[in-house]
Amino acid sequence: MSEPSPDPRELRLNAALDGELDDDSARALEQELAADPALAADYRRLEAARDAVRRHGRLGPAPRGLMDRVLALAADAVTADAPPTVVPLAPRPLAPRQRLAWREAAPIAAGFAALGFAAGLGLTALRPPDASRAVADALVADYARAAIAGRPFDVASSDRHTVKPWLAGRTTVSADIVDLAAQGFPLAGGRVAVVDRVPAPTLVYRHAEHMIAVTELPAGTAGAAAKAALTTVDGYHVARWGDADLAYVAVSDMDERGLEAFVAAWRDVRATAPVGAAPGGAPGGAKE
């Protein structure tokens, strides 16, 4: 196939198929298509080719081993990182803080990472084939989308008295806002995740450059037990726990120990101070 001299007619049809025409041109073309059966036939022919590639052109998904090795590239930096301790962190600029040794044997690192993950938590199947898995998948997708869009939250505030009413206006359950600033996990904001087509309040906490998104769901939906359970989905760590009324799912890019520490802190604070009820709670104030 030599470099073609493009047929402007086909270029235009393709641009329309690819959503690359501006509104006026797209409307004009629509009218032409309605009036010109030959043009419309060409359009459908190209559309069929495009659709066939969309349907059958994907050669995936990426093998699990590849995902593991790629994650190990970053996990290396993480495992060498100090485990987050549950103490207040001084604010610090987002700057490279630590140079970490790099291992070359990514597959080996992946193996160790998986091992450490399973051993550290005493946990469970990595991919339980149940409804809770679907919930975890949905929330991980939500987390990844938010991270990639650069909008980890829809309302940015470290003040729970700002976040709570914002969420209350958009979801059916009233969000539990647990204040973990004193534990080193300041509130960063809130957003609404959609699980099973129902909006669910989600709080976003920070720990250094990591984000932890905690979504509150009706009990039973998340497969949550009294004991927190950790899994990993697409490289993100997911913790699930719950009580009689509500289930919670936390998704984070922190390593599993960090997430475990977060969940422990969360449950600790929640147990000692029922949140949202305290009438005179100082905004953003720590317990005790």
Added chain:
Amino acid sequence: MTGARPQGGAQFGAQVGAQVSALAAARFRALVPPLLDDAYSLARWLARDGDDAEDIVQEAAVRALRALETTVVERPKPWFLAIVRNAALTWMARNRAESLAFAGGLDDLDGLSPADGGDAPADPEATLIAAEEGRRLRRALASLPPSFLEIVVMRDVNGLSYRDIAEAAGLPIGTVMSRLSRARGVLAQLMRAAP
């Protein structure tokens, strides 16, 4: 797929060689994992081999991690796929200097089941037809010259815009459009022709 060969990109030198900050690693973890399926599909079309595609994506991931040390990425998908494409070209130059790029690999493609299946038809006959369509499409795609194939894959498999493809491939948008247009015309013809 090729059989016994060193796993893990050993021959593609997945040495990071440098150290990387926790911040870069955090950016990497947020950005790259969700893009691996797209990256793998692209690499696999370019390399025509699953194992090679894994090596290429792994090398691309190493490059991405290094780049994230100094880069804040606004649009991760075109950014990472451009790295994958370049890693694939490097890989081909290094490992396939003799054999023509894109030689063979068709049997490999035929063995693939479609990765989608979201709208897989329920009745067996329709399933058969869809499988046949998939086989023909992949053969038709595989027959395109690499410079056309990559455009089609980035557009219709990866969903990149013309502008993103132009940047990733280092081409003027007009060239992207004309190659895409020509490639779709050929695909339509091949799909219509007898199996």
